[in-house]
């Protein structure tokens with residue numbers, strides 16, 4: 218499997234024997250659904266980010282984004298600002314609640330939400346904004362606070378790429394946004410297989426999300442076995458969802474959390490190797506984090522020079538045994554969202570233009586030095602042969 222000459226996939230989870238043992242122990246304990254490991258994972262996760270934070274685990278970031286908007290009372294007729302440069306989950310959860318995602322163009326450098334363009338798309342019905350920390354480069358918490366309070370909007374951060382990350386002032390998740398949501402999907406910076414986490418300073422949001430993640434029941438299974446009320450008692454207070462994380466997943470998350478900074482440092486090393494190797498090429502390289510800020514380096518996205526066709530580049534690199542990907546196909550170019558918002562490509566000029574030339578290179582923490590070199594060689598040879606060389 219780990220044959221050095223085998224095809225290098227775009228992404229692989231960095232999991233080992235410690236994760237396998239933790240999951241096996243969780244299964245042996247008998248808590249195969251939500252139990253004590255979930256509680257422990259939530260308290261360790263919030264402690265990692267700072268004081269005064271509530272963490273509510275869920276079975277995906279999509280579920281977490283949905284519950285965050287639900288807890289804020291977002292509903293039919295409301296509008297929510299969403300960058301077009303994201304995964305469809307960010308926008309789809311707005312529709313789950315009958316509200317309207319209003320797509321926003323991105324900054325040409327960072328590919329993060331352009332708050333000037335967001336201002337231009339405000340209406341009387343705008344209730345919230347959902348910034349995405351694309352690739353793991355934090356959107357400024359100062360600008361988000363300012364934009365939210367100036368316009369009376371709730372801020373729900375899609376931090377699926379941003380664990381751990383910081384804008385230099387605050388870790389992502391430790392600011393004053395209504396909620397910040399992380400993903401523990403297989404390819405993200407830490408994984409529980411499937412999973413996610415909501416982090417908030419507002420106890421009423423945490424309480425509502427805890428109830429709604431488990432059928433609208435007022436307390437979870439763990440608490441039920443530890444109160445004075447009879448163990449069979451529970452109250453249904455709302456028609457909730459089935460979004461709870463399991464103990465085996467949380468046990469894996471605890472090991473990954475303990476390794477998160479070490480895994481981030483490895484990705485930072487890989488990013489530095491790419492940046493140094495490609496600094497004299499015609500590739501446009503990712504914007505680095507500001508001094509004092511922390512980039513999670515979930516993705517390393519290069520932009521091809523004019524005259525190099527992306528499909529030809531991706532094909533050449535794949536021929537050399539290296540997998541790549543594209544993040545993202547902007548939502549306004551996806552059939553559903555294009556028709557839903559009646560969008561034309563020119564409504565989002567930056568995203569439309571940049572989309573045609575982005576390629577994501579492999580950057581996962583279990584990559585070996587040889588594999589990093591293979592990526593560099595494959596990219597260099599593609600540029601040389603396709604015309605974008607030095």
Ligand SMILES: *Cc1c(COP(=O)(O)O)cnc(C)c1O
Nearest residue numbers: 277278279304306377400401402
């Ligand atoms: C992966 C991802 C999500 C969804 O995460 P899940 O845990 O799979 O639900 C949401 N937003 C962005 C930007 C993502 O990359």
